[in-house]
Amino acid sequence: MRVGRRRVASLAVLVSVFACTPSDMAATGGTGVAAASGALGPLHGPAYGSSRHGSPHQPRYQPGAPGIGDSDFPTDGNGGYDVAHYALDIRYTPSSKQLSGLATVQATATQGLSSFHLDLAGLRVGRVTVDGAAARFSHEGDELIVTPARPIDRGAAFTTAVTYSGTPRPERDPANLGTYGFIPTDDGAFVACQPNGAKTWFPGNDHPADKATFDFTITVPEGTTAVANGEQSAAPVTSGGSTTYRWRERHPMATYLATATIGKFELRQGTTPDGVPVVAAADPRFHASLGKLYTLSGEVTDYWSKVFGPYPFSSTGGVIDDYQAGYALETQTRPLYGGFSPQDAIVAHELAHQWFGDSLxxxxxxxxxxxxxxxxxxxxxxxxxxxxxxxxxxxxxxxxxxxxxxxxxxxxxxxxxxxxxxxxxxxxxxxxxxxxxxxxxxxxxxxxxxxxxxxxxxxxxxxxxxxxxxxxxxxxxxxxxxxxxxxxxxxxxxxxx
Incomplete structure (x- = not known):
């Protein structure tokens, strides 16, 4: 959810900054899309027909749908499979705003698949494999269409690996949603993806109906910090002028809640009074707010655990970036605050989302x-x-x-x-x-x-x-x-x- 900084003047009893609507957020520009296509030869094996599957007119393998079935957002997400896990290995250089990545997507087919879609916008695709075999692909708008070397049986687990690169271009919708997705900043990137901006930095099933666990490997210039969801799965490693951070969110997460926010951050880590690990980060401009964010995030998390039930995740906290987004987002385990020190009500709001919106x-x-x-x-x-x-x-x-x-x-x-x-x-x-x-x-x-x-x-x-x-x-x-x-x-x- 997006909590704006605008005060609701008609309600004097509220001391907090209340929720802004997207129309309060100024944004301009458009979104470009790169096109690419694979170069594999013909597929091997039959794609249609099977004596094991009823009528001969009913194909055993069909293309997965280009949308998950949300009539309001018909091209968001994809049909034909459920994702179980994303392993995202990305490298980002703030000075050139260049991102390169390898996304490994583990999924299970919910139908026989002759081809399937992944959501990906504005980035070039170099190679796609399915279960280690090179796959044909085409990139049409925000849809990466993958045709595996062999069709995939219903119920089969399969792994897709996509190599991609380019300059991320955030989504811009000034009449409704503002600017969101992977947003390059002077020292890194502010990554807040509600409702469908995950496709601006990794290929996936970009709709909250298909949740998955995540591993993040993020390589950035030495002296820059990368903060993602969950907990660090290994200590940062610096070599050759770059530092690699590894984070893991082992609880299911909607794609729009994933983040890889990058910048010059100060970190504070510890636990809440009730023992939940806390990770708070702030741009140096907001150094004075880091202590409050750390303490308040812990206090709110513990209180909501009594009101709403046990905290659903393994850590809590938040990130204050210097990017003037004018909103906050409940990125799972680590809410983002875009360019302002959040008031108590906003922190309470975003952390309540860990139950209502993130876990549920x-x-x-x-x-x-x-x-x-x-x-x-x-x-x-x-x-x-x-x-x-x-x-x-x-x-x-x-x-x-x-x-x-x-x-x-x-x-x-x-x-x-x-x-x-x-x-x-x-x-x-x-x-x-x-x-x-x-x-x-x-x-x-x-x-x-x-x-x-x-x-x-x-x-x-x-x-x-x-x-x-x-x-x-x-x-x-x-x-x-x-x-x-x-x-x-x-x-x-x-x-x-």
Missing amino acids: SISRWKDLWLNEGFATYAEWLWAEHKGGATADATFRAFHARPASDPIWSYPPGRARPNDLFDQSVYIRGGMTLHALRKAIGDETFFELLRTWTATHRYGNVTTDEFVALAERMSGKDLGPLFDAWLFEPRRPASPVT
């Missing part, structure tokens, strides 16, 4: 309120925990907005692809949870949150699943409540206090 990931972008509404409500809970405005006072202040306010005409239960990060997804999403809390009571509500995070830990979720669980645990028909708060284009009545 949405299956389709239309359900984004399950990420942003929950993290926004976490801000209100944090303020109340620290002696500020109560969640109820914050709710009532927002509900006092006039019926003409734009948040009432945008039902947050169906995030719009051309306005994905609208304030309604955040504010009305959070208000939905408070209305639910009023309807079912505190004891059931907070038990519901812990059951939700435990039941779907490391998986994918939908709004229908949350509604069904809330009704089962409360014993109430909650359809009218969720319809009013999530799906009606008008201001709902205030719940009874």
